[in-house]
Amino acid sequence: MDLNWSLLISAIKAGKVIVDEKQRKSLIEKLNLLCRFNQKIAVFGISGAGKSQFINSLGDTLEIPKRTIITDKYRYDLDKFPIEFFDTPGHSARQQERKKVLTDIIKDKFIGIINVVSYGYEENPDAELDIVFDSNKRVKDSFLSANRSAELERISEWLPSIETTKVKWVVNLVNKADIWWENQTEVNKYYSEGHFDKAIKSINNTISVFHIPYCSIIQPYFETNTSGKFGEIDKIGLHKNFLHLLLNLLKT
Numbered sequence: 012m013d014l015n016w017s018l019l020i021s022a023i024k025a026g027k028v029i030v031d032e033k034q035r036k037s038l039i040e041k042l043n044l045l046c047r048f049n050q051k052i053a054v055f056g057i058s059g060a061g062k063s064q065f066i067n068s069l070g071d072t073l074e075i076p077k078r079t080i081i082t083d084k085y086r087y088d089l090d091k092f093p094i095e096f097f098d099t100p101g102h103s104a105r106q107q108e109r110k111k112v113l114t115d116i117i118k119d120k121f122i123g124i125i126n127v128v129s130y131g132y133e134e135n136p137d138a139e140l141d142i143v144f145d146s147n148k149r150v151k152d153s154f155l156s157a158n159r160s161a162e163l164e165r166i167s168e169w170l171p172s173i174e175t176t177k178v179k180w181v182v183n184l185v186n187k188a189d190i191w192w193e194n195q196t197e198v199n200k201y202y203s204e205g206h207f208d209k210a211i212k213s214i215n216n217t218i219s220v221f222h223i224p225y226c227s228i229i230q231p232y233f234e235t236n237t238s239g240k241f242g243e244i245d246k247i248g249l250h251k252n253f254l255h256l257l258l259n260l261l262k263t
């Protein structure tokens with residue numbers, strides 16, 4: 012049956028039941044959606060931290076993303092909240108692309124920022140393996156700490172500019188839990204205490220900051236084993252935790 016919208020809306024306003032309850036509910040949901048603006052969220056982080064894979068993980072795409080060159084926008088509905096994610100390129104040479112998003116953040120109504128980090132386990136297709144691994148196929152500490160420094164340095168690219176914007180929160184998404192899960196106490200401490208936490212909270216305190224663990228995909232790191240202590244149930248738990256937090260942030 013074709014619905015006459017204006018007739019229906021005035022009927023709903025007047026409290027008259029002219030369609031069955033199921034139709035009425037679905038129409039109200041549609042109207043609610045139409046009235047809601049997209050909630051814009053920028054996704055920042057250095058190259059290979061897993062920004063694009065994080066966005067994939069919210070849908071049902073299993074493919075491994077290619078390096079992002081220009082900012083891609085993705086629509087996603089969370090419990091009737093329409094969201095628009097801005098997936099920025101993390102490569103250091105792509106600063107101009109990220110600046111465009113920052114300009115939008117300054118003049119537009121972005122609600123939040125998701126900063127993706129991975130405790131130094133960034134992964135890129137063009138990485139030289141002898142920089143990543145020692146002769147025993149162990150990931151080098153020097154590689155991890157250089158990446159962690161780059162993660163910390165990168166937040167200073169956007170952090171000062173969001174101070175006077177409409178941004179209400181920053182989620183520091185500590186991705187790739189499947190790789191670092193065995194050292195979770197150390198990883199949690201690294202982000203939630205000390206330099207990193209101090210730096211990310213150095214802006215005005217009306218912007219809330221959350222550090223949360225996440226895993227976008229359980230996958231070998233550069234074709235080598237991950238910890239093996241992290242499974243699908245852990246991954247689902249972290250997804251639920253993230254979505255729960257995001258929903259609460261959207262409602263406030």
Ligand SMILES: Nc1nc2c(ncn2[C@@H]2O[C@H](COP(=O)(O)OP(=O)(O)OP(=O)(O)O)[C@@H](O)[C@H]2O)c(=O)[nH]1
Binds near residue numbers: 065134229
């Ligand atoms: N093991 C593991 N690998 C991950 C995870 N998230 C992402 N990856 C992998 O890390 C690599 C880089 O992920 P991307 O999502 O392309 O990284 P990005 O941050 O978008 O990188 P740029 O587009 O260059 O800025 C890919 O091979 C991903 O599959 C994760 O949770 N665990």
Ligand SMILES: [Mg+2]
Binds near residue numbers: 062077101
């Ligand atoms: Mg990407």
